[in-house]
Amino acid sequence: MSADTHHKTTKGLSGEVLEHTGVKVDKCYQCGKCTAGCPMASEMDLAPSYLLRMLQTGDAKLEEQVLRSFTIWVCLTCEMCYSRCPMSIDIPKMMDFLREKSMKEKKASKKAKEIIAFHKSFLSSIEKTGRLYELGLTLEYKARTMSIMQDVGVAPAMLSRGKLHILPELIKGRSAVSSIFDKTINKNKK
Amino acid sequence: MVLGIYPGCSLKGSSREYTESVLAVAKAFDIEIKEILDWNCCGATAAHNLSKELALALPARILALAENQGLDEIVVPCAACYSRLSGTQHELNQHPELKSKVVEAIGMEYKGTVGILNIVQMIDKYITPNIESKIVKPFDHKLACYYGCLLVRPKEVLKFDREEDPQSMDTLMSKLGAKPIDWAFKTECCGAGLTMSRTKTVARLSGEIVKDAADRGAEAIIVACPMCHSNLDMRRKEINEYNDQKINIPVLYTTQAIGLAIGLDRESLGLQRHFVKVEI
Numbered sequence: 001m002s003a004d005t006h007h008k009t010t011k012g013l014s015g016e017v018l019e020h021t022g023v024k025v026d027k028c029y030q031c032g033k034c035t036a037g038c039p040m041a042s043e044m045d046l047a048p049s050y051l052l053r054m055l056q057t058g059d060a061k062l063e064e065q066v067l068r069s070f071t072i073w074v075c076l077t078c079e080m081c082y083s084r085c086p087m088s089i090d091i092p093k094m095m096d097f098l099r100e101k102s103m104k105e106k107k108a109s110k111k112a113k114e115i116i117a118f119h120k121s122f123l124s125s126i127e128k129t130g131r132l133y134e135l136g137l138t139l140e141y142k143a144r145t146m147s148i149m150q151d152v153g154v155a156p157a158m159l160s161r162g163k164l165h166i167l168p169e170l171i172k173g174r175s176a177v178s179s180i181f182d183k184t185i186n187k188n189k190k
Numbered sequence: 191m192v193l194g195i196y197p198g199c200s201l202k203g204s205s206r207e208y209t210e211s212v213l214a215v216a217k218a219f220d221i222e223i224k225e226i227l228d229w230n231c232c233g234a235t236a237a238h239n240l241s242k243e244l245a246l247a248l249p250a251r252i253l254a255l256a257e258n259q260g261l262d263e264i265v266v267p268c269a270a271c272y273s274r275l276s277g278t279q280h281e282l283n284q285h286p287e288l289k290s291k292v293v294e295a296i297g298m299e300y301k302g303t304v305g306i307l308n309i310v311q312m313i314d315k316y317i318t319p320n321i322e323s324k325i326v327k328p329f330d331h332k333l334a335c336y337y338g339c340l341l342v343r344p345k346e347v348l349k350f351d352r353e354e355d356p357q358s359m360d361t362l363m364s365k366l367g368a369k370p371i372d373w374a375f376k377t378e379c380c381g382a383g384l385t386m387s388r389t390k391t392v393a394r395l396s397g398e399i400v401k402d403a404a405d406r407g408a409e410a411i412i413v414a415c416p417m418c419h420s421n422l423d424m425r426r427k428e429i430n431e432y433n434d435q436k437i438n439i440p441v442l443y444t445t446q447a448i449g450l451a452i453g454l455d456r457e458s459l460g461l462q463r464h465f466v467k468v469e470i
Contacts, residue, residue, distance in 0.1 A: 020242075039378060039379045039381075039395055040391070043391060073239075074384075074388070074391075076339075076379050076381065076382055076383070076384065077235065077238070077239075078339040078340075078343070078379035078382070079339055079340070079343035079344050080339070080343070080377075080378075080379065082343070082344050083343050083344060083345065083353040083354075088346075090344075092344075096238050096239065096242060096245075097242070099239050099240065100239075100240060100241060100242060103240060114387040114388065115384065115387045115388065117387070118236070118383070118384075118386055118387040119235070119236035119239050119240055120236075120240075122234065122235075122236035123233075123236050123237060123240065123244075126230065126231045126233070126237075126248070130228075130230045130231065131199050131202070131229075131230060131231050132199035132200075132203075132231050132234075134199070134203045134204055138386070141386060141387075145387075150386070150389075151386070151389075154424065157424075157465065158204060158424070161462070161463040161464075161465075162206060162463060163203060163204045163205075163206060163463060164203065164204065165202075165203055169202060171228050171229070171230060172228050173228050173230065173251075176230075176251065176296070176297065177230050177248075177251070179295075179297065180244065180247045180248060180251065180295050180296060181244065183243075183247070183294065183295040184241055184243035184244040184247050184295055185237075185240060185241035185243070185244040
């Protein structure tokens with residue numbers, strides 16, 4: 001890598017981030033405030049500031065590592081990093097883009113399989129009924145992750161407090177909602 | 191006056207007491223609340239994690255429905271839904287090319303003009319001015335006002351309270367006669383959507399929040415988000431295991447605290463539905 005590539009990141013993954021989100025990773029000067037304030041940093045394989053530095057290098061191997069990282073999935077999008085960044089780098093927006101790309105390219109970290117199973121179960125519930133069907137989400141998540149016994153104690157306690165519906169609420173515009181899915185997240189699947 | 195409401199999915203199920211208390215308080219202040227007809231889920235964390243277009247289109251349909259119904263202003267009591275709806279409106283107003291894509295996906299006209307209020311903004315605008323004369327039982331307790339993430343961040347989009355040490359809920363609780371405490375976890379994340387997929391993470395994050403509130407003498411934690419509520423309340427067993435300590439302080443919605451102060455019936459506020467008993 002030549003010396004002048006340090007802050008020229010218009011190509012490669014950082015270029016894609018810029019094009020799709022407007023986020024400029026080369027503004028980062030590694031102060032580390034994002035990592036210091038991140039509630040999930042201790043569970044990440046790449047700290048947020050480290051991930052930004054990897055993108056700045058433009059190195060294809062490091063970019064691949066970013067897309068395969070656990071970090072992008074365990075990020076809660078709590079927006080703490082963005083609110084504290086002295087350069088106003090919208091890291092959460094960048095994380096959304098990286099997750100979507102990682103998923104499309106089938107590079108999602110295996111360690112994130114429960115997190116992704118939850119998201120997929122959640123969306124499949126909305127696609128079918130228009131609203132989240134909490135019981136359906138729980139059952140589908142358990143089936144996807146084979147975690148049958150998880151939270152079995154919570155459901156009866158929720159039921160007795162009137163917090164869990166047995167049947168889903170079906171909206172009239174279900175076809176409108178499934179058409180939204182067809183025109184967005186599912187458009188390249190068929 | 192008439193105000194639209196987007197309840198969102200949690201408020202119809204696991205957090206129904208939030209809806210009950212919002213409606214009970216609104217009624218006490220003669221605010222007519224109209225639900226957006228046939229609303230869909232905003233997509234929440236799952237949608238924006240997997241598809242930007244889906245994450246914009248689902249809230250756009252909700253806002254378009256509100257416009258069709260002639261609602262100029264809506265309250266969104268769930269902080270997460272409030273964040274998705276406000277974020278979508280902001281993004282689509284700034285990027286016309288995205289807007290036309292999204293309009294195509296939802297198959298509806300979308301102007302992007304509906305006023306979106308979070309619960310604290312709604313209270314400040316329509317309830318606080320008339321609150322003093324209605325207080326029959328000052329809510330004289332030490333409280334930890336917990337804002338969480340999505341009520342205040344990012345300020346570029348929400349333009350609400352300040353991001354570090356926000357004050358709006360503290361000011362509101364003071365007006366009820368309460369004593370809000372200074373504490374360190376006002377805007378730390380509870381773990382939100384990882385509640386099922388990484389319960390241990392949620393026990394750690396929510397555990398730190400509950401412990402700091404308890405250590406500083408709070409008698410209750412006040413929230414404005416159903417996800418914060420379910421993590422701090424329904425996950426108390428896991429939280430207590432993480433802290434290796436039994437902490438019994440209850441978690442109340444802002445609207446439940448107001449309801450108690452103005453003398454509404456406890457059941458109408460849904461207090462009996464909490465996992466951690468509300469004994470204040």
